[in-house]
Amino acid sequence: MAANSTNNKALSASTVTSRKIFVPWFCIFVGQKILTFTTMSTTQSPIVYAPGIGPDRAALLAEEFGIRTMAQFMEHYPFRYVDKSQFHTIRTLNAHSGDVQIKGQITKIEELGAPRQRRLVATFTDGEGFIELVWFKGAKWVRKSLKLNTPMVVYGKVNDFNGKKSLPHPELYAPTDAEESAVEPVYSTTEKLTKRGLNSKGIAKVMKAVLKAELAQVEEPFSEAFRTKNQLVSKVQALTWIHFPPSAKHLEAAKNRIKFEEFFFLQLTQQRNKLRQKTAIKGYTFEEVGAVFLSFYNHHLPFELTNAQKRVVKEIRGDVRTGAQMNRL
Known part of the structure; x- marks a missing residue:
């Protein structure tokens, strides 16, 4: 994420859309303005x-x-x-092909084996070769769903036993479903x-x-101008594509948006806490440097401080006069 996108000074009412009542929510003070943001800007329906x-x-x-x-x-x-965007041909399959997807149709269905070891076997062809689809469980239910000579897509892991290739318990779906997913x-x-x-x-x-x-019902926390500047897709697009991406490119766009939003609000929370520490939480104020410190610093410090050390001492002195909390090692 670009550094300027999370810089507190870059925020304005025109770059981030203001929200009213959402849970959880928080506000951040910028000058005299109060900006309200949501970390979850969508429906809370059970x-x-x-x-x-x-x-x-x-x-x-x-x-x-x-x-x-x-x-x-x-x-x-x-x-x-x-990734089910690629289709294979049966003649190119081997024992190391792994998960494959093939278009074709079933030409034959039969049950083989002894009664206690029955298996359902369907012969599948893509016009260039044949491969067996095998089910060892649920044969009765699976057989009802199988149709002969009907275009379909099968997806599964290639098994090679004694030189004979098969797809045990493959997924079956229509070609139109394959295109959608x-x-x-x-x-x-x-x-x-x-x-x-x-x-x-x-x-x-x-x-x-x-x-x-x-x-x-999903609310967009960023304005269109802010999204365009940071090359972000909308919240609705991100949620749609992160679950069902049309392509790898759409998936990357969704991931980028979701990561950006998560880090944006995380850093915004840190900015809020920092501002609260400076404005709402007050400590004891030391108006003057004590004589003991001055005596030690001027007469008893056994070495000369570096310029950087002198600068830090000066910064600390300025902080203790304000009563603000310090975060120092």
Whole structure:
């Protein structure tokens, strides 16, 4: 963040939008003006009212992450992202390909193995080769969702067993969904939340609904002129792109805005505390230098002070006359 963006002297009523009643909030005095800022300028609606949450999930979110409001939920940012902007072809896959994404269709579905070791196998082709999609659990449920000869996208980690490639338990979605989620968020979750359906994908689903319902309530603490000067996207854009970025470029813009705002208000808080120490907290005032100090300084100090030391002594003398607090080593 540029140094001039956090300089107290650069602040004015025209650069930062003034707010009235938000919680939490604080004021900073600049000359004779009072500027009010918000550290959380968005809705404080309880998370229990979010689509797909309800009392039980809301209680778990509060217990596991301390999330009780929509605002806190929107600040539950992804800890990493999966790039799904690239597509692979089956003929180029090998044991070291890792996670891959392929466009194609299923041509055959069958269940193989002994009764206690049954597995569901679907043959998938992209027109250039074939690969098996394998499910060892939930075969009955998965089979109902599979459609033959229908365009789809599969995503999973390549497994190579005896030279035969497969994708165990892959993700399946329509090509249109793949285009919308080129960069997919991955959220922190817990075992308790996962059992209640709030794994990373479950959280992402709720997040989309919350953003759609609550973004209109988000307040922008910075004016357009201030954002333009510091090359910042809006608060609404940052919240949208940090969760569902259309591209890596949009993600970086969102991160930059969120980091800037966090450090801006952190430094603004420090400036407030500094001003409060100088104006509101008064100590004992020493109007005159005592005779004992003068005698020691003039006659008993066993060495000559450097110019820098003399300057500091003079500064300290000036501070003790004002009664203001000092922060010195």
